[in-house]
Amino acid sequence: MIWQLDLILLIFLVITALISLRVRDLLGASMVFGIYSFLICLLWAGMGAVDVAFTEAAVGAGVSTVILVATVYHTRRVTGGHKRASGMKVLSLLLMLVLGGVLLHASGDFPALGDPTSPANDHPVAQYYIEGSYQDTKVPNLVTSVLADYRGYDTLFETVVVFVAGIGILAVIGVPTARMRREEVCGDTAQFGEDSDLIILQTCRLVVPVLQLFALYVIAHGHHSPGGGFQGGVLFGASYILLALSGGLREALRRLSESMSFRLAACGIVIYAGFGLLCMALGSSFLDYAILDSILPGGVAMARSHSMLIVEAGVGFTVTTILFVIYANLATRGKLEGGL
Amino acid sequence: MELLTLTAQFEWILGKSNYWASTVLLLIGLHAMISKNNLIKKLIGMSIFQTGIILFYVSAGAKHGAQIPIVHYGHDSHESHDKAAHAAEHAADAGQQVAEAAAPAANHAANHAADATHTLGETLYVNPLPHVLMLTAIVVGVATLGLALAMVQKVYAAYGSIEEDEVLDAIADSTADSTVDSTVDRTVKGTPEA
Numbered sequence: 374m375i376w377q378l379d380l381i382l383l384i385f386l387v388i389t390a391l392i393s394l395r396v397r398d399l400l401g402a403s404m405v406f407g408i409y410s411f412l413i414c415l416l417w418a419g420m421g422a423v424d425v426a427f428t429e430a431a432v433g434a435g436v437s438t439v440i441l442v443a444t445v446y447h448t449r450r451v452t453g454g455h456k457r458a459s460g461m462k463v464l465s466l467l468l469m470l471v472l473g474g475v476l477l478h479a480s481g482d483f484p485a486l487g488d489p490t491s492p493a494n495d496h497p498v499a500q501y502y503i504e505g506s507y508q509d510t511k512v513p514n515l516v517t518s519v520l521a522d523y524r525g526y527d528t529l530f531e532t533v534v535v536f537v538a539g540i541g542i543l544a545v546i547g548v549p550t551a552r553m554r555r556e557e558v559c560g561d562t563a564q565f566g567e568d569s570d571l572i573i574l575q576t577c578r579l580v581v582p583v584l585q586l587f588a589l590y591v592i593a594h595g596h597h598s599p600g601g602g603f604q605g606g607v608l609f610g611a612s613y614i615l616l617a618l619s620g621g622l623r624e625a626l627r628r629l630s631e632s633m634s635f636r637l638a639a640c641g642i643v644i645y646a647g648f649g650l651l652c653m654a655l656g657s658s659f660l661d662y663a664i665l666d667s668i669l670p671g672g673v674a675m676a677r678s679h680s681m682l683i684v685e686a687g688v689g690f691t692v693t694t695i696l697f698v699i700y701a702n703l704a705t706r707g708k709l710e711g712g713l
Numbered sequence: 714m715e716l717l718t719l720t721a722q723f724e725w726i727l728g729k730s731n732y733w734a735s736t737v738l739l740l741i742g743l744h745a746m747i748s749k750n751n752l753i754k755k756l757i758g759m760s761i762f763q764t765g766i767i768l769f770y771v772s773a774g775a776k777h778g779a780q781i782p783i784v785h786y787g788h789d790s791h792e793s794h795d796k797a798a799h800a801a802e803h804a805a806d807a808g809q810q811v812a813e814a815a816a817p818a819a820n821h822a823a824n825h826a827a828d829a830t831h832t833l834g835e836t837l838y839v840n841p842l843p844h845v846l847m848l849t850a851i852v853v854g855v856a857t858l859g860l861a862l863a864m865v866q867k868v869y870a871a872y873g874s875i876e877e878d879e880v881l882d883a884i885a886d887s888t889a890d891s892t893v894d895s896t897v898d899r900t901v902k903g904t905p906e907a
Contacts, residue, residue, distance in 0.1 A: 513786050
């Protein structure tokens with residue numbers, strides 16, 4: 374941690390947060406919010422939270438900005454001034470004063486930042502993850518082993534939440550009749566990016582395969598370096614979003630249709646939960662990979678390591694496809710034709 | 714003396730800076746969620762609120778001078794093993810020459826090797842637990858943001874606006890219309906009975 378950098382980033386964070394909320398132009402606000410995400414990603418990298426920084430870089434600065442812009446595009450770009458003087462604002466400010474006072478007062482009791490002996494860092498569970506997990510699982514990246522092994526339940530249900538969000542979007546803005554029509558439209562052979570700019574098209578044509586390859590690497594190499602199913606999945610989803618932005622949504626949907634997306638997303642959860650059930654079938658607890666050394670090679674520790682890879686792949690399937698579904702629906706108001 | 718207390722104060726402030734920043738971000742976000750009129754601004758506020766909380770958690774897991782939470786299992790451990798092995802060999806060589814001296818030397822080398830691995834195990838690593846909780850929270854956050862944006866688009870399709878007051882007016886109008894309709898219905902229904 375470099376405290377100078379830390380302070381500068383914190384100040385810029387507050388400034389960009391205020392700007393993104395003050396700006397009247399919603400497109401500008403979305404862009405400034407992207408900058409905010411990037412700054413906080415730097416802050417996390419500085420604090421040693423490399424996996425969190427990676428996720429934030431892909432999600433906050435990338436995908437969430439894109440879906441915000443898509444919504445601004447389909448609604449109204451400029452937000453008007455307040456027509457009525459809202460008593461809510463005064464009330465809210467009062468509440469903030471009280472809440473802020475309480476929280477700042479409480480912060481006096483917090484241990485100093487970066488104190489290795491603080492209760493959160495000194496807790497036996499956290500200590501065990503640092504000291505024992507490499508012996509247990511042979512996975513050097515502690516975040517991966519805690520994510521996919523020790524706290525497997527948590528991760529499984531976070532993945533389910535992502536899946537449910539995808540279904541929710543379909544339920545909220547999906548337009549069934551337009552969807553039927555699109556299936557027919559898909560039959561004709563549209564040229565890739567017929568109405569796109571040549572330079573953008575050719576650049577994306579080069580970038581997309583590299584991005585997908587990198588996403589697979591991030592999933593597969595998550596045991597040894599920052600990365601894993603969530604980060605790789607976001608990157609893979611982003612590659613399809615890039616394809617849709619450059620070559621048209623129709624082209625992207627031709628490669629990964631919406632029904633296929635949902636099938637793969639469900640598949641991801643089935644892989645994850647199925648692996649947990651397999652452990653139960655072999656006579657141990659749900660998601661207790663140690664029992665799998667009878668079918669996976671390399672002893673107990675390696676069985677846990679291999680199981681994590683498979684589980685992370687399942688997470689990757691779900692995150693990839695659901696992010697693409699979110700983009701595809703938001704960019705077309707649920708009609709899946711046209712697009713940005 | 715004066716200077717010392719100043720630096721101590723400065724360190725105290727630095728130790729709290731992240732918590733204060735997370736509080737400020739949290740308040741900014743919550744205030745935006747309550748008082749902003751525009752629905753997209755409310756959602757940006759929600760995301761800022763979320764990052765404030767994530768900042769709190771990640772700060773709680775930070776340690777001064779710590780490594781990133783990826784165990785350094787590569788060169789160092791091999792090196793120290795090699796060193797230990799070499800030391801043991803040397804000790805063994807020495808042992809062939811002076812039998813009595815060999816045993817304690819070999820023991821010493823073995824102890825050294827054990828010490829080396831022990832210190833490796835005690836390299837300070839950042840607490841990985843908050844990172845795990847927060848990275849899944851970020852991905853779930855984008856999924857919920859997507860769902861919320863879908864609802865915003867739906868609101869726009871239904872009421873032609875994403876400003877809270879205009880939407881509320883539109884809802885008030887439509888409910889007023891529907892109550893008029895229902896009274897009309899009732900009177901229409903009522904007439905044949907009468």
